[in-house]
Amino acid sequence: MSAAAQPMPAGIGAVPLSERVHWVGALDPGLRTFDIILKTANGTTYNAYTVRGSAGVAVIDTVKDGFAADFFRRLETVCDYGEIKAVVLNHLEPDHSGALPELLRRAPQARLYVSFQAQLVLKGLIKRDGLEYTAVTTGDSVSLGDRSLQFLHTPFLHWPDTQCSYLPEEGTLFSGDLFGCHYCDARLFNDRVGDFRFSFEYYYAHIMRPFKAHVLKALRLIEPLPLSVIAPAHGPILRDQPERYAQRYRELSTPRLQNEMGADERSLLIFYISSYGNTARMAEAVYEGAQEVAGVRVSLHDLEACDTASMVDLIEEADGLALGSPTINGDAVKPVWDLLSSLAVIDLKGKTGAAFGSYGWSGEAVRLIEERLRGLKLQVPVAGLRLKLIPTDGELEQCRAYGRQLARALAGPQVAGVGTLAQASA
Ligand code: FEO
Numbered sequence: 001m002s003a004a005a006q007p008m009p010a011g012i013g014a015v016p017l018s019e020r021v022h023w024v025g026a027l028d029p030g031l032r033t034f035d036i037i038l039k040t041a042n043g044t045t046y047n048a049y050t051v052r053g054s055a056g057v058a059v060i061d062t063v064k065d066g067f068a069a070d071f072f073r074r075l076e077t078v079c080d081y082g083e084i085k086a087v088v089l090n091h092l093e094p095d096h097s098g099a100l101p102e103l104l105r106r107a108p109q110a111r112l113y114v115s116f117q118a119q120l121v122l123k124g125l126i127k128r129d130g131l132e133y134t135a136v137t138t139g140d141s142v143s144l145g146d147r148s149l150q151f152l153h154t155p156f157l158h159w160p161d162t163q164c165s166y167l168p169e170e171g172t173l174f175s176g177d178l179f180g181c182h183y184c185d186a187r188l189f190n191d192r193v194g195d196f197r198f199s200f201e202y203y204y205a206h207i208m209r210p211f212k213a214h215v216l217k218a219l220r221l222i223e224p225l226p227l228s229v230i231a232p233a234h235g236p237i238l239r240d241q242p243e244r245y246a247q248r249y250r251e252l253s254t255p256r257l258q259n260e261m262g263a264d265e266r267s268l269l270i271f272y273i274s275s276y277g278n279t280a281r282m283a284e285a286v287y288e289g290a291q292e293v294a295g296v297r298v299s300l301h302d303l304e305a306c307d308t309a310s311m312v313d314l315i316e317e318a319d320g321l322a323l324g325s326p327t328i329n330g331d332a333v334k335p336v337w338d339l340l341s342s343l344a345v346i347d348l349k350g351k352t353g354a355a356f357g358s359y360g361w362s363g364e365a366v367r368l369i370e371e372r373l374r375g376l377k378l379q380v381p382v383a384g385l386r387l388k389l390i391p392t393d394g395e396l397e398q399c400r401a402y403g404r405q406l407a408r409a410l411a412g413p414q415v416a417g418v419g420t421l422a423q424a425s426a
Helices: 068-075 100-106 119-125 197-222 242-253 278-291 308-316 334-341 365-375 393-411 421-425
Strands: 021-023 026-028 044-046 049-053 056-060 084-088 111-115 134-136 141-143 148-153 163-167 172-176 229-232 266-272 296-302 320-324 352-359 385-388
Touching: 021 229, 026 068, 068 100, 084 100, 084 141, 111 148, 148 197, 163 197, 197 242, 229 242, 266 278, 266 308, 266 393, 278 296, 278 320, 278 352, 278 385, 278 393, 296 308, 296 393, 308 334, 320 334, 320 365, 320 393, 334 365, 352 365, 352 393, 385 393
Parallel strands: 056 084, 084 111, 111 134, 172 229, 266 296, 266 320, 320 352, 352 385
Antiparallel strands: 021 049, 026 044, 049 056, 141 148, 148 163, 163 172
16 A cells, blocks of 8 residues: 555544644545546545644634544544634635534634635535624734734635635744645655655646736745745645745746747747648748737647647747637537647636638638637637638738738737738738
8 A cells, every 4th residue: 555545543633733733634545536627646635723822722724524523533632612712714615614614613602714705605605694704814813822823815726715824933834725735645744755746746737827926926925934834735734845845836837938038029829730731721821921020929830749738838828829720520620629628727818819720611610719719718809710621822821911910919009000801911
């Protein structure tokens, strides 16, 4: 049996991070899929913590419904319910809020602290009349006497409601999903568990990557803090060199092209796939036209031979994306949809999209791709270009004009304005 699959030793209670801080979470080594789409070969943990101050105890996060018995059993080894002064939910997703209603029932005097954004879903998740809570943000704190918790507004990591809580007296950051990973190992601490780096990276790629700008904002709050421990809501507790994990998030969230592209330069990626070479000819002509526009770096890729993950990386840092597809059986072809369906892990807002393609009979591909691009929140400022079967020399010139128009749309008003295709072709 692998270390990651080891069950928690029978009878184990809470695990101390320090004299005043305890892990009271739950292990779920058997989980194999999280949130429908994430593979969790090593299971996961639902980390919850307690902080004991001279004036009371705070509980930070709870566990998924179904693991509440483990949570309460461990919680009861470190405090009485009557001592609980504060319950902090850094994130309301059910894997952390599952035991909250029962905790509030057992500790009715405790005050619930959530982010302002959490209010939008709190009552939908916690079906309880008269639920009282305090909404908090950066600058707010709760005192436990000789310990305190300071709140950090870190939205979208992973839902809009997410926040972090910082224990300044010990330099412990309770980070919610941030810096977490799905990796279950009963040894709990990063200096004791197995090699979980792949899981840390995978988790970032699927949970945090669409929100890189928010990660960087969060890091601006976190990095100045003295950090002795990062205590995330999933996976190992990062007590050995916690700053390395913050640094890794900074590396992963920083655009890689920023040192290669000029400040005013824009990038346009043209992808195509072609069954008889007609859409390929269109793509080459679009590429030629786009290249004529100063300030736009253009690249052309044949989807038939592209590695999707690498292309997603390129698209993430590009300003524009043009897709060329023939129409087969009334649809764009599968590699195009495979690429588009892989883009959910990146932030596409504000990018420019476009579609073109050769067709024989009905020609739906361009319209369907444009609809999908708009659905993904790309702007589609230039109407798509469809040509019937083999493009003529005049039609290839139309493709070059289309490429120029796309590139101008990216380059902005400092280059020639964006007109209609008819104007551009004239
Ligand atoms: Fe671990 Fe977004 O919940």
